[in-house]
Amino acid sequence: MFSQACKYAIRAVLYxxxxxxxxxxxxxxxxxxxxxxxxxxxxxxxxxxSRNNLISSAKGPSGGFYLSEKNVEASLKDVVECMDGPDxxxxxxxxxxxxxxxxxxxxxxxxxxxxxxxxxxLKHQAIGDLAKRIERExxxx
Amino acid sequence: MFSQACKYAIRAVLYxxxxxxxxxxxxxxxxxxxxxxxxxxxxxxxxxxSRNNLISSAKGPSGGFYLSEKNVEASLKDVVECMDGPDxxxxxxxxxxxxxxxxxxxxxxxxxxxxxxxxxxLKHQAIGDLAKRIERExxxx
DNA sequence: AGATAAAAGGACTTTTTTATCCTTTATACA
DNA sequence: TGTATAAAGGATAAAAAAGTCCTTTTATCT
Ligand code: FES
Ligand code: FES
Numbered sequence: 001m002f003s004q005a006c007k008y009a010i011r012a013v014l015y016x017x018x019x020x021x022x023x024x025x026x027x028x029x030x031x032x033x034x035x036x037x038x039x040x041x042x043x044x045x046x047x048x049x050s051r052n053n054l055i056s057s058a059k060g061p062s063g064g065f066y067l068s069e070k071n072v073e074a075s076l077k078d079v080v081e082c083m084d085g086p087d088x089x090x091x092x093x094x095x096x097x098x099x100x101x102x103x104x105x106x107x108x109x110x111x112x113x114x115x116x117x118x119x120x121x122l123k124h125q126a127i128g129d130l131a132k133r134i135e136r137e138x139x140x141x
Numbered sequence: 142m143f144s145q146a147c148k149y150a151i152r153a154v155l156y157x158x159x160x161x162x163x164x165x166x167x168x169x170x171x172x173x174x175x176x177x178x179x180x181x182x183x184x185x186x187x188x189x190x191s192r193n194n195l196i197s198s199a200k201g202p203s204g205g206f207y208l209s210e211k212n213v214e215a216s217l218k219d220v221v222e223c224m225d226g227p228d229x230x231x232x233x234x235x236x237x238x239x240x241x242x243x244x245x246x247x248x249x250x251x252x253x254x255x256x257x258x259x260x261x262x263l264k265h266q267a268i269g270d271l272a273k274r275i276e277r278e279x280x281x282x
Numbered sequence: 283a284g285a286t287a288a289a290a291g292g293a294c295t296t297t298t299t300t301a302t303c304c305t306t307t308a309t310a311c312a
Numbered sequence: 313t314g315t316a317t318a319a320a321g322g323a324t325a326a327a328a329a330a331g332t333c334c335t336t337t338t339a340t341c342t
Contacts (some may be wrong), residue, residue: 001142001234002234002235003329003330004236004329004330004331005329005330007234007235007236008236010235010248011235014247025288027287027288027289028288028289029288038330038331038332039331039332040331040332040333041330041331041332043289043290044291044330044331046289047289047290047291050289050290051290057288057289057290058288058289058338058339059287059288059289059290059337059338059339059340060286060287060288060289060337060338060339060340060341061286061287061288061339061340061341062287062288062339062340062341063287063288063289063338063339063340064288064289065289076248093142093143093148094143094148094151094152094282095145095148095149096281103281104280104281105280105281105282106155106271106274106275106280106282107151107217107259107262107263110258110259110262110263111142111259113255113258114254114255114256114258114259115255117251117254117255118248118251118252118255121248121251122248130247133247134247139245139246139247140237140244140245140246141235141246141247144299144300145299145300146299146300166318168317168318168319169318169319170318179300179301179302180301180302181301181302181303182300182301182302184319184320185300185301185321187319188319188320188321191319191320192320198318198319198320199308199309199318199319200307200308200309200310200317200318200319200320201307201308201309201310201311201316201317201318201319202309202310202311202316202317202318203309203310203311203317203318204308204309204310204317204318204319205318205319206319
């Protein structure tokens with residue numbers, strides 16, 4: 001479903017949402033260690049997210065990554081689309097050129113339900129709210 | 142979700158279910174042309190499916206691929222697992238080492254429901270039955 | 283101003299996936 | 313028995329994804 005880069009991106013954003021803030025920025029090294037993820041690869045991913053204004057960063061000593069108030073209001077859908085492109089949630093599961101309920105492939109019904117369920121949650125839940133649930137329910141990232 | 146090879150495999154198997162039989166075998170070339178899929182790559186995939194007894198084949202003139210009565214009773218789940226390995230339907234969507242409802246990741250609930258829906262359909266529907274539906278509803282492959 | 287720390291950016295390497303080609307084996311049929 | 317046909321298998325090539333390293337830029341603090 002998601003590329004490796006996208007998985008790391010989601011986890012990193014959620015980790016930032018839970019553990020960082022404007023006052024407490026986190027460096028790549030810390031995040032990579034916490035998530036057990038390749039450091040330099042994660043650096044690239046954070047760069048890309050930062051360029052697209054999905055996370056915030058500061059250079060220099062006491063610099064690092066965090067989520068601004070604006071960032072916290074975005075959704076994971078934005079993160080996913082930033083990493084894997086805009087078609088992740090529209091593509092036919094069999095790779096056929098178009099996915100449509102009018103002219104469905106044999107797996108469309110189930111695949112569409114799955115995809116839309118996920119899509120809906122990712123789209124309509126703010127990263128900040130998701131982070132609160134993670135803390136409340138002590139979920140792993 | 143599925144690798145390219147797996148997508149081609151599913152489509153090829155369904156195409157065989159609809160268009161081939163013991164009496165009317167199809168060659169790689171025909172299938173590749175019908176599905177608009179790279180010929181040599183498809184050949185490899187059909188080989189692998191054949192080795193794992195998910196499809197049947199005959200060499201020589203008037204040879205080709207088809208589904209035996211046994212093959213038709215199998216499910217697409219077997220095809221998928223043959224191509225992408227046994228963990229496709231058990232892996233955490235975020236790539237965490239285990240997926241479990243007891244200790245879920247933040248996306249588990251939606252991801253699990255979706256995945257299981259698909260898994261269930263692929264597992265409990267025989268390829269032959271699926272093929273009948275495809276013909277009845279004139280679905281694209 | 284100088285030293286230091288951390289992200290940003292560019293270039294590169296490795297691994298995996300996708301795709302192609304060539305040789306061998308089996309089989310049908312004349 | 314010989315020829316043609318098609319899958320099986322092995323080896324390789326090309327492309328994409330994952331991962332690493334080095335240099336530059338920006339900021340902090342003394
Ligand atoms: S048409 Fe294939 S998933 Fe919708
Ligand atoms: S724990 Fe991540 S999908 Fe189940």
